[in-house]
Amino acid sequence: MLALGAQLSAASAEDVIRFGAPLPITGALAPEAVKQQQGYDLWAEQANKAGGISVGGKKYKVQIVYTDYQSNTPRAVQATEQMISQDNVNFMFGAFGSGAAKAASTVSEKYKVPTLAATASSSQVYDQGYKYLFGTFTPNDTLTTPLTKIIKTKVPDVKKVAILARNDLFPLAIAQEMEKSAKAEGYEVVYSEKYSIGTLDHSAALSQIKSLAPQWIFVTGYTNDLLLVRKQMVDQQMKAPVVTMIAGPAYQEFIDALGPAAENVSSAAWWHPAEQYDGKDIFGTTANFVKLFKAKYNSEPDYGQASAALCGALFQIAIEKAGSLDRDKVRDELAKLDVVTFFGPVKFGANGQINSLDPPVFQIQGGKPVVLFPQAIKQGDLKIGVN
Template identity: 90%
Template structure:
């Protein structure tokens, strides 16, 4: 079941990649003078393809809504949106090359950053060099924003905003948890959030009895899981991307590994994770940057959270998750900044992003001095009954933490 799902995602992504490499995805048929082009380098093929599909869906939904409304208003004139995709095949050096190509050859006005913290940081050097405003939809690690860059902005709060409330909740709700085991993909975001988890655990008086990294592309975690099992931790915390976490969880089940608390970041937020694992996903806890249970009345093109969710369901026949929403948000934020600037001048748009303070369907958006959003409380949730149930923050809480794995 697991391998079939992965294969299906790759098959679905290949036509998108071919189309993108051939000519980009043309969202608009308007003349070149009436178009705002945004470059979107994505891992449309390769192991990160499932994540790329999510971002692509979010970007496309925003572009569709913007163009349905006549386009983006710039000084009394309407500009249609065109998103130009390139496939960097889940390879970070190619993501850098793709970003350079989009700016220098495709002549995009602005850029959506590549997927994840590692590729976003690497590619930001290119957009900074060319002074192109860039919005990162999926980069949370502080290392992405510590370069002193002025043109990079990110819609994910820092990693500790996920690990700290999760740890505090576990400590309060499950006092028998004393020992924590941490397994992390050796990649910028997964490793960074694992390190934040280690800090949070120690700060809350928990003992970290195991902390190891696994290489990108690892297909067999059985020996590592045996080592974790030998430590008898009450909390197992694993980081990685969707395919990594599906594999780890399946191999945990094979080894009959049980603990009062199992947490994974970032796959459990995705319905694909739940569908692929079935009961194996039950009671896995996690945290993310957005959830459809949020309720905001925004000033962006989507307006309310409920309206965004409805539009997404109508288009894709599925519930949106935080990756879809963050991608759509990036488009909406560019639209707000361009319209406030009354121009597509890159420096003017950059300045509007830097001083932005607006409520959106995603939540309140305000960027810190380093370009990273600092205005949100990300939800903590747990898979219960085949659905993510929000446990925190209180304003959107849907249920209480359940202990143990089914």
């Protein structure tokens, strides 16, 4: 168990608000955990630099309690139970990804602890009728629908789509949404299969896809999965006019690891540093958040880091509006939030999932993600190369 009091002074226990953050610090999902922790830590640092969170005229410092659930969903559930019942956290950040977030939310709901999930987009996370779970990612179809419309407009010769998905809640869910979006636009889905968690050799699936000659190859998974798939596509000399991967290309690490093989890979995410919002949260403008992140980590933030920081900022707004650490009062303030943040406008639907954003679609061009949609932050047009 790691306890982090970001810039925490020797405040007494009653002057501290404790946030539980179960993360896959080791195991296959470790790269994603690093990003979550960076976002949480940046928010905690900024909140504490400003004197803490104001609760009824008194300032409370932020303390984040981390635990490593080793990329194992049952351990994420156990960690959440321990944080609430033994470590006395006031509020919870959700476990990483849709699958672990859904599983762990059963615990926080049981104890009536408000929980903000930074990386859970699948509608199956929010169909449980829970009152205390909120998520900062819009539903998966908000990524796949714009993607299919862009490809339909820009590359009308694309007719056949192949879909390969990690057998995990979020990747499978977004693959299912992609299949729906593709069929709605008249594409023929010639292949739609899943690969097991931990798969290292994708050659059989890729050979089958290659034999079907799709013009669009769509792959879902997490960073390490997608790096493997893309490298093995290159090894097999697989080429298609359109290659889309979700969610790895949003990360600079993906681009750095692949080099030229990342070029023209398209994707979609829930946030991009090109956005320009004037927020009412502790970060203020999008540009200020990006500046603070760069100063602390010497790199550009991506959607995972931004969403984690947003979760902290939203808790801060809700607690200050409630004027109390009473969990039910804070929960009620979260439920009725309607606020512009550095991340964009935030309003939660009745199921607790955010419904107020248009996630960006982008493509790797010249070693950088270039936004194609929405129009307000568009940086360039889709480039077609035989990937």
